[in-house]
Amino acid sequence: MDEVYKLLKDDTEIVEKLDQGSVIRNFYTDQIIFITDPTSLLGEIIVEKLLRCCSQLKKLYILFKDTGGMTVQDEMKKYFESSAFDTLRNKIPDFYDKIVPIKGNLLAEDIALSGNDKNDIIDNVNFIIHNASANQFGDTVKSILQLNVLGTKRILDIAKDCENLKTFVYVSSVYAHCNEIDIKEKLYPCSADLKIIHDMIAADTENKNGLSKAALEMILGDYPDAYTFSKAIAEFIIDECSKKSNFRSVIFRPSLELPSYKEPIAGWCHKDKGPISGFIGITLGAIHTIWAQDKAIDFIPSDMCGNALLASIWDASFTGEKHEEAIVYNYGSSMVKPVTLRKITNLLENAASDRPSMKMICANYTVITKCYWLWFLLNVMIHVVPAAIVDGFSLLRSKEPTALTSYCEATRNLESVQYFLNGEWRVHVEKMQQLCDRMSETDSTLFYCDIRKFRWEDYADPFWNGLRVYAIDDPMDSLIEAKQQFYKLRIRHYISLSAVLIFISYIIIQFI
């Protein structure tokens, strides 16, 4: 009878738990998670979601990069002052109790953890989310390889010692395999090993100007840059480790991250990060011509990406076994809800015209062309020549000419961006869709990540509002003034356009 009672009791508990709603939330109950890189947009969104929606979590270890300045407690305090945590602070004021902030550096041995922190992690942690990364914009070949490959190896070495580790999650990128057209949710063969990485780092360090372009291109083969190459190698290292260890490994590959759709605040984003900076240039009227094909570009809102990551950890716990190869989930939109750059730019420009920003420097219009030479010509006419004219006027007024320098600065990564705007990739997400189908109704709402249910048209407003307020730093209360200014910018734009057209007509008439 006791046995029957026990079963009944257990069942009741399970039913009660399910009744409370979320299976995924229950999955994280009493678990201890360690996350590297809380400060990126995705990292911040994951930390916020875990603390707000999985409040039964036991502990969250957060790795702050050791910059030698503030104490880790001050670092944590400053971090949680962000508006991203406003709802969390109101809803769960004692959330701090769950957090264990630690200082470390993925570039150093043992990621520079103190002995106590390391032991604590090794004894307790159930899940590791490795999100920290260097990117192709601004980081050198050496720093990309050191952080993305050797840093990943270091954190895996710690993971191997963790006694209670269930799953190691690596945040990769769908473009880790941009040498393929069809990017499937599977592992791909690796073209390099750790020895090559060490050699590349040594060569990049020894040469004053870093690895030569020719040498780099030869090693990278069909990878466009050291970032995508490093992500592919990191995946390989994780898979190798997965087959030998007692924990499960998940490789989660997001595509290009955009501001959040709904949480923690609709449109939440950071300044100058990833593709977001390009859209700032477009909406503020600084970028007017882009060379891009009329094909789907893989974008995703970052909150849906964070939800998909947390859901994939849950999903993998049913599908993966220890000592098996890593489980891969892609998270992209191109196969399910494709959007072209032209469409998303139009949506965004319309929203920006409705609620313009004081920081707009020109009327926002963008000519997107598939033809490189047409783009080149327009670029010279619309961007370079006006910048040179502005600089000329500055010189005449004995002011420092800055327009051309700003243009060069803004287009520093143009080649790399153009590669991604002109390729054709199909990001397969079948496994991710099956995951969404397995989610309960409550979880589909709480951890919304089903791209099939997403509409770009509904996203345009949060996207622009978020860019305006959080990335451009222009609060909505400037709207009336901004509308008046936008009106003037438009008139100025039509006058200059008319002047250019009259000038071109005049030249043509002279030749007829």
Ligand SMILES: NC(=O)c1ccc[n+]([C@@H]2O[C@H](COP(=O)([O-])OP(=O)(O)OC[C@H]3O[C@@H](n4cnc5c(N)ncnc54)[C@H](OP(=O)(O)O)[C@@H]3O)[C@@H](O)[C@H]2O)c1
């Ligand atoms: N952004 C995208 O569109 C995109 C697309 C696909 C995949 N991903 C992946 O998503 C993840 C987040 O990307 P992100 O672009 O949002 O990143 P990010 O903004 O460039 O942030 C990189 C993070 O890594 C941390 N970090 C750098 N060096 C470190 C070190 N030595 N030790 C410890 N931490 C260090 C940084 O900390 P500090 O802030 O303290 O410097 C920062 O928080 C990455 O794995 C990336 O590959 C991003």
